[in-house]
Amino acid sequence: MEKEVHPVEVFAGTSAQATIVKSILESAGIYCFLKDDIMGTLFPWYTSAGGAGAVKVFVSDADFEEAKAIVEEYEKNIQ
Template sequence: MEKEIVLYRTFDSPVEANIVKDVLETNGVPCFLSNEIFSSVLPLTNSEVGAIRLNVFAEDVEKADTILSTTQLTESEK
């Protein structure tokens, strides 16, 4: 049976997206970014269409929430 992948968060900045992705992966949460190329070719600020998407398995959402709530991130990275 395949695991369900869900959209966890969106970002306008690839730097912010990669920082959060690295924090999750370092703490054992598999995740991946999508829409990175589109957002760099056609940057659309404050748009869901152009946003970089951080995806996780549905079963890991609670763990990701816990990790990010206890990790020191700047306000723009949350």
């Protein structure tokens, strides 16, 4: 029996930010995927950090705590 995977949003931002976060998470061995990244490509002015049109990064609920810590460190370093 396979274990169910429940995706959880761990980050929302611009297309560029979401791509960077995805790369950082994958480097840490955490599988993740982007949602709404096509909107960020087609209409970059529509995507705003945390806004309605933001590009979102999702991880498995099992990896959420580790991923959230990594994202928080990333956010702390970009300010």
